Amino acid sequence: MTALLFDPAAEALAASLRDILVTVRGDAGGGSGTIWSEDGLVITNSHVVPGEAATVTLPDGRSFEAPLTARDPDRDLAALRVPTAGLAAATPAASVRPGQLAFAIGNPWGRRGVLTAGVVLGSGPAILESGLELEDAVRAEVRLGPGNSGGPLADAHGHVIGINSMIAGGMAIAVPARIVERFVGGDVPGAAFLGIVARPAAVRGAIAAGHPSPGEGLLVTGVEAGRPAERAGLLPGDIVLALGEAVGVQAASRALRRLRPGAPVALSLLRGGRLVEAYAEPAARN
Numbered sequence: 034m035t036a037l038l039f040d041p042a043a044e045a046l047a048a049s050l051r052d053i054l055v056t057v058r059g060d061a062g063g064g065s066g067t068i069w070s071e072d073g074l075v076i077t078n079s080h081v082v083p084g085e086a087a088t089v090t091l092p093d094g095r096s097f098e099a100p101l102t103a104r105d106p107d108r109d110l111a112a113l114r115v116p117t118a119g120l121a122a123a124t125p126a127a128s129v130r131p132g133q134l135a136f137a138i139g140n141p142w143g144r145r146g147v148l149t150a151g152v153v154l155g156s157g158p159a160i161l162e163s164g165l166e167l168e169d170a171v172r173a174e175v176r177l178g179p180g181n182s183g184g185p186l187a188d189a190h191g192h193v194i195g196i197n198s199m200i201a202g203g204m205a206i207a208v209p210a211r212i213v214e215r216f217v218g219g220d221v222p223g224a225a226f227l228g229i230v231a232r233p234a235a236v237r238g239a240i241a242a243g244h245p246s247p248g249e250g251l252l253v254t255g256v257e258a259g260r261p262a263e264r265a266g267l268l269p270g271d272i273v274l275a276l277g278e279a280v281g282v283q284a285a286s287r288a289l290r291r292l293r294p295g296a297p298v299a300l301s302l303l304r305g306g307r308l309v310e311a312y313a314e315p316a317a318r319n
Contacts, residue, residue, distance in 0.1 A: 065184030077183030139184030225315035228260025265313035
């Protein structure tokens with residue numbers, strides 16, 4: 034892949050990617066970011082900006098204190114807003130497939146705009162070295178280093194196929210561009226709620242005919258008055274076994290964090306040894 038550095042097309046690709054690459058410095062140290070829209074929206078990783086703001090340095094050298102505007106720790110994404118416009122911005126790729134060329138650019142070890150090349154290996158769930166489980170990720174044989182997090186992973190046309198996150202099992206892991214687009218469009222956790230307080234609980238034995246126990250659930254310890262859970266008939270002592278297709282504590286907890294206002298959700302509950310079905314319409318969080 035080293036020969037690519039001398040190819041005029043590769044040089045042009047590197048230049049176009051450097052135009053959308055920024056440096057991000059927050060409480061966790063330095064990292065990268067990707068300009069997602071010309072009006073100053075910057076996408077990076079949640080682990081790069083654990084605080085409520087970060088310093089963003091643009092390709093032209095200008096630096097701004099950029100407030101955090103959205104965060105999704107489950108997908109390791111964060112959005113920052115830079116108070117300027119007219120910026121070069123990422124073009125999301127329409128698709129990604131195994132075997133296609135992939136180019137990562139970032140600021141590893143404090144060196145700005147380092148480009149590495151490889152191939153896409155596949156996509157699907159991934160577990161990062163931090164222990165974070167990504168439900169959807171792009172895996173690529175591309176070299177990353179400390180400081181690459183938050184930078185773009187692009188195809189040979191310079192279209193962004195993902196936001197680089199970490200290394201897992203020797204592979205580069207990136208959050209797919211389509212997930213980033215959903216995040217930018219407002220698909221972030223905490224947008225809606227049911228109004229329950231719950232904690233993990235063990236479930237033993239068969240629940241009902243045709244409904245084997247998942248072994249665990251969320252024990253409802255409190256139901257807020259006038260909230261969607263109360264209107265749906267949930268009671269303290271209920272054990273939430275599933276929200277929609279999300280079964281078990283971890284999956285149900287993730288589903289709770291991803292509720293959307295007005296989007297009804299089916300709940301499978303264990304109540305006094307009986308399986309109960311309920312439907313709730315999450316409310317918008319003010």
